[in-house]
Amino acid sequence: MAETINGHGGDLMLAALRAYGVTEVFTLSGGHLFPLYDALHTTGVRLLDVRHEQSAVFAAEAVAKLQRRPAVAALTAGPGVTNGISGITSAHFNGSPVVVIGGRAPQFRWGAGSLQEIDHLPIVRPVTKHAETIMSTAQTPEVIHRAVAAAIAPHRGPVFVDAPLEVIFDKAEAVIGAAHVVTPQEPDPDELARAVALLARAERPIFIAGSDVYTGDAVAALREAAEALQVPVFANGMGRGALPPGHPLAFARARKAALTGADVVCVVGTPLDFRLGFGDYGEAQVIHIVDAESQRAGHAKTAASPVGDLRLILTGLAQKSARHEDWVAKLREVEDAARAKEVDALAADTDPIKPSRVYGALRAVLDPDAVTIGDGGDFVSYAGKYLEPGVPGAWLDPGPYGCLGTGMGYAMGARVTYPDRQICVLMGDGAAGFSLMDVESLVRQNLPVVIVVGNNGIWGLEKHPMQALYGYDVAADLQPGLRYDDVVKAMGGAGETVSVARELEPALRRGFASGVPYLVNVLTDPTDMYPRSANLA
Structure with missing residues (x-):
């Protein structure tokens, strides 16, 4: 429900952010951000500070990853923002919806040499989904909503908003609209059908589950698909633990044997990058399931690449059933042997x-x-x-x-x-x-x-x-x-x-x-x- 607020730029920023479930902000203190701190202090929203700005961005990214929602780092102008670039870039590669609020030198004196005067936008644009400067106090909620909507839309990622000194300190009346809600994207039915057919007729399939399986809230759907099709599951990043270690289809030590012997490799929610051999698995056919068109691997040859909400795609895969007892048993033998060899090293x-x-x-x-x-x-x-x-x-x-x-x-x-x-x-x-x-x-x-x-x-x-x-x-x-x-x-x-x-x-x-x-x-x-x-x- 929309509400009207009269306050300074920090009040308007915080009101817009709270609509998306933000309950804390990470920062390193800087005068360009005092109105935001004032808003946090007077409303009881938690403010946590660090000794280097990159830690503020990493802290926000951890919240964004673990809680699967937007999280905020506030960085003062100039070196505050540039100190956070490594954190912003990591969030970019990880698809983490981090909202970075930047301080900014005053616009009315731009070009005269104010403290920490630099245009941040050209610096952050290559590693953010959206970067914008708030040019009037009354527009603050609108700009924040636009940025956060970009951060949470597939494929998720960091966004950046800064506000000149006079804009964040000035007061205005503005409407705080309702939070943007992401509509799950239905996959192309033909592309999904190709993936289903490949897995249904495969003799030696495997799943590789990545971080987006967790961040896309598709853990239960992955398990449903794996169990229906009886496909061994390997994981990286936050995909780890999607199947508990004792699950009969959960594997970790037999990856080389699996990738060498598989006839279908289905990679879900992770890039076909250096960690996964760039998607080159010999004669195996590759299915690459991603949540946005931008995540399709243009460098790799794929037999199918459904794009959309991972829960919907994995649930679609689970509509077929199959058995692969011999393949699962072979990989389990390799897995158990590898684990047996580790006992001495661990002790x-x-x-x-x-x-x-x-x-x-x-x-x-x-x-x-x-x-x-x-x-x-x-x-x-x-x-x-x-x-x-x-x-x-x-x-x-x-x-x-x-x-x-x-x-x-x-x-x-x-x-x-x-x-x-x-x-x-x-x-x-x-x-x-x-x-x-x-x-x-x-x-x-x-x-x-x-x-x-x-x-x-x-x-x-x-x-x-x-x-x-x-x-x-x-x-x-x-x-x-x-x-x-x-x-x-x-x-x-x-x-x-x-x-x-x-x-x-x-x-x-x-x-x-x-x-x-x-x-x-x-x-x-x-x-x-x-x-x-x-x-x-």
Whole structure:
């Protein structure tokens, strides 16, 4: 229902945003945004602040991902906005509906050299769905509605709105309209029929489920389709946990055998990018199911590519039934054998500690609904291999843009979303250099999380490949044995360094029981190299 509000630009912004379920804003304080802060303060809407603007955007992205709704980061003019560009770009690649509000130098004096005077729009346009400057206070709700409608329309993504100083400080009367509602897009019936026919007659099909299966609220529909057609399911990103680990059609370790032997590969809600071999699966026919035309893979040969609401498409697939007992049994044999080989690695008491051993301890400590956050290279790759979320929507990683520094922002957004769940950040020591100062933001705002740093004193993702290519490496070493736990203690948190494998599990339990941001600094083996197979290009 529409309502009329008389207030300054910040009041009008907030009223429009609240129509979309926004209950918090992440920021780093800046004078260009004071009216928005005033609106938040006087209405009791939560304002959380950080030590670097990219953490504000990452925190908003975590809320957007986990809660499947628009979330807001407010960045002051000039360097505030440019500091947030990596976060905005990650949200762009991840399809996250993040609304970035920017401060802006006054328009009436534009060109005279006001503080932080720069036109943000040309900078953010390549990585946003919509970018606009509010040119009059009365138009504020209209512009916000236009931006948020773009953010939540398939394919979701970030948007940007800034307001010149005089516009956000001035007062006006304006109508706050109802929130835009996205109408589910029906897939083309012929394209859907092709996909159904391919899966129905396939002998060795597989599903690969990506983040959009969760963000598109299609988890139940995926399970329905997999069970009707008896198709093995693999997952990446927030698709992980769509089928619980114990489900007979849930697979994680047999991907190579599946992609080698499959005759139909059905990829749902994730790009055919470097993580998935660019969609080149030999003789297998590829079905690529996406929520918007822009997500179709122009570089890959597909036999069918239904576009539309993922729930509708997957429900359509479930109208057929099939049996693939021999294929499922073959992959289960490969899966079980791979898991049997992992037992020793997960329990090994080597000196120094292998990263796999860290995940053996975490598997014993993490609750099924714990939110795990990956921020790093090799160390986090092991997390993707060994940790299996027990529920959907419990895994956050940087996604295909691969941006380090997401950890503390994602942790903040996850803790705001889930006050009572375990939140665990898995961080390489390289990644720790990007955002660890924002532990102070977590401490000050009473947002406890456990941070596990795999500390091998190197940039492992670069050092080992460079050694293999050239026989030497440069710019790939860090100071060994640094006490990242002491950094956290200095900012009011707690933590400890672990150098002996048997101390891992007790340290993790102390962390989760502490009620504060707690860093477990694990000294890991610098010679250990993750067995990587993805082709970056």
